[in-house]
Amino acid sequence: xxxxRQVSVQEQIPGFTTVQTEETRxxxxxxxxRKIVLAALTMLGIGYVLVNASQAFLVGQxxxxxxxxxxxxxxxxxxxxLYLMASLISTSLGxxxxxxxxxxxxxxxxxxxxxxxxxxxxxxxxCLGTGFALLLPxxxxxxxxxxxxxxxxxxxxxxxxxSSFRVRSFGxxxxxxxxxxxxxxxxSFRFLDLAFGWGIPFLGPFMSLTALESVVLVLASVGVCVNxxxxxxxxxxxxxxxxxxxxxxxxxxxxxxxGLLLSMxxxxxIWKSPWVGPLHGLSEWVLSVVVFWSASLVLLDIGGLLLIxxxxxxxxxxxxxxxxxxxx
Numbered sequence: 001x002x003x004x005r006q007v008s009v010q011e012q013i014p015g016f017t018t019v020q021t022e023e024t025r026x027x028x029x030x031x032x033x034r035k036i037v038l039a040a041l042t043m044l045g046i047g048y049v050l051v052n053a054s055q056a057f058l059v060g061q062x063x064x065x066x067x068x069x070x071x072x073x074x075x076x077x078x079x080x081x082l083y084l085m086a087s088l089i090s091t092s093l094g095x096x097x098x099x100x101x102x103x104x105x106x107x108x109x110x111x112x113x114x115x116x117x118x119x120x121x122x123x124x125x126x127c128l129g130t131g132f133a134l135l136l137p138x139x140x141x142x143x144x145x146x147x148x149x150x151x152x153x154x155x156x157x158x159x160x161x162x163s164s165f166r167v168r169s170f171g172x173x174x175x176x177x178x179x180x181x182x183x184x185x186x187x188s189f190r191f192l193d194l195a196f197g198w199g200i201p202f203l204g205p206f207m208s209l210t211a212l213e214s215v216v217l218v219l220a221s222v223g224v225c226v227n228x229x230x231x232x233x234x235x236x237x238x239x240x241x242x243x244x245x246x247x248x249x250x251x252x253x254x255x256x257x258x259g260l261l262l263s264m265x266x267x268x269x270i271w272k273s274p275w276v277g278p279l280h281g282l283s284e285w286v287l288s289v290v291v292f293w294s295a296s297l298v299l300l301d302i303g304g305l306l307l308i309x310x311x312x313x314x315x316x317x318x319x320x321x322x323x324x325x326x327x328x
Contacts, residue, residue, distance in 0.1 A: 029317045034105045036310040041101030043303030044255065047296060048094025048207060054293035056087035059195055061286065075134045082131030083195050089124040090205070093117060115157055121206075122154035125182065128191055128205055135194045146185045152178030156221075160228060172225035179221035183214035198278045200265035203258045207300055212254030219247050245314040252307030259300040266294040 063080050066073050100113040126147065133143040152174045159171025187210055192202040204213035223243025270290060273279035279287060 029313065029320065033310060033313050033317055034107075036306055036313060038101045038105040040252070040303050040306035040310055041097045041104075043299050043306060044207070045094040045097035045101070047259075047299035047303055048097060049091050050296035050299065051207060051293060052087045052091040052094065054289055054296060055192070056084055056091070057289050058286070058293075059084045059087060062195065079131040079134035080195055082127045082134065083191075086124050086127040086131065086205075089120060089127065093120060093124065096120065111161075115161070118157040119154055122150040122157070125150035125153075125205060129185075132189070132191050132194065142185075145181055149178040149181035149185075153182070153221075156224075160224065165229075168228040172221075172228050175224055176218075176221045179217040183217045186210050186217070187214040196278070198269065200269065201258075201261050203262055204254075206251075207258070208251055208254030208304075209258035209261070212250050212257075216247055216251045216254065219243060219250065223247065241314075241318050245311045245318065248307050248314065249311035252304040252311060255300045255304030256308065257304075259297040259304065263294045263297040263301075266290055266297075270294075 059080050063077060063084070066077050066080075068074060068077065096113060096117050100110040100117065103110040103113060129143070129146040129150065133139050133147060136143060156171040156175030156178065159167050159174075162168055162171070186204045190202050190210070191205065193199065196202075201210075204210040206213055206216075208216065220243075223246075226243060269277050269279050270287060273282070273287060279290065
């Protein structure tokens with residue numbers, strides 16, 4: 001009889017190497033990062049729309065209460081009209097934030113959206129600065145510098161896409177100068193307090209705590225300068241990514257803390273409005289708009305908190321990418 005030998009073959013299960021495991025973890029971190037950034041920028045974008053809509057409504061209401069009987073009143077009307085225009089532009093920036101977040105989540109480079117946003121933001125600051133100058137009793141060199149600074153930032157943004165290294169360097173220097181001037185004015189002056197006169201800590205032009213917003217402007221301009229200087233020499237400059245993440249964390253903290261402070265200040269005024277305070281004697285619908293403004297700030301708080309989480313997760317992603325690049 002023929003003997004049949006049974007040979008058992010052990011199935012070979014392919015194992016993952018250390019490099020493959022690290023790449024899988026990095027991809028997972030990137031997926032989480034994109035989701036968090038999408039959620040954060042969406043919340044901030046909706047917050048921009050609702051908060052600026054409330055501001056525009058109250059500024060428009062104050063326009064109707066100023067009689068045209070003197071040159072000072074004419075300047076006040078013109079200044080508030082520019083504030084109203086600036087609020088509408090900032091509302092559009094909120095929609096642009098959401099659109100850019102979707103592009104980032106879909107792995108598309110939002111360079112064109114960022115450039116358009118910087119130009120729109122410069123025009124927004126130009127309207128805000130001109131209105132601020134009209135509301136002041138007299139115009140001096142400092143207020144004129146604040147009007148010129150957004151123009152410098154817009155020119156800097158236009159030169160960023162140039163292929164010439166000298167043009168990009170010149171534009172980066174202009175951007176840093178303009179951002180430092182803007183940071184000084186945002187930290188030193190409360191623009192909305194001139195329009196309302198409520199004596200509360202209003203947010204900066206970009207819906208964040210004024211001190212941290214000033215830091216964000218300087219960090220962003222330095223990060224753009226670094227990125228433009230190393231553009232074309234490295235595939236992904238880690239230093240530029242670090243500046244981007246620092247901007248996200250600092251701005252997120254400013255949006256979170258600033259939204260809380262302003263919301264509590266609003267509720268303090270509303271609570272005292274039946275007896276004293278700047279809201280005393282105002283109509284019910286004006287108080288309703290202030291309540292809506294205060295409630296809209298919750299979206300900025302949520303967006304700021306998510307941006308902080310996304311920034312910290314981004315540091316983990318950049319660190320892993322950098323260590324993986326060193327191993328190759």
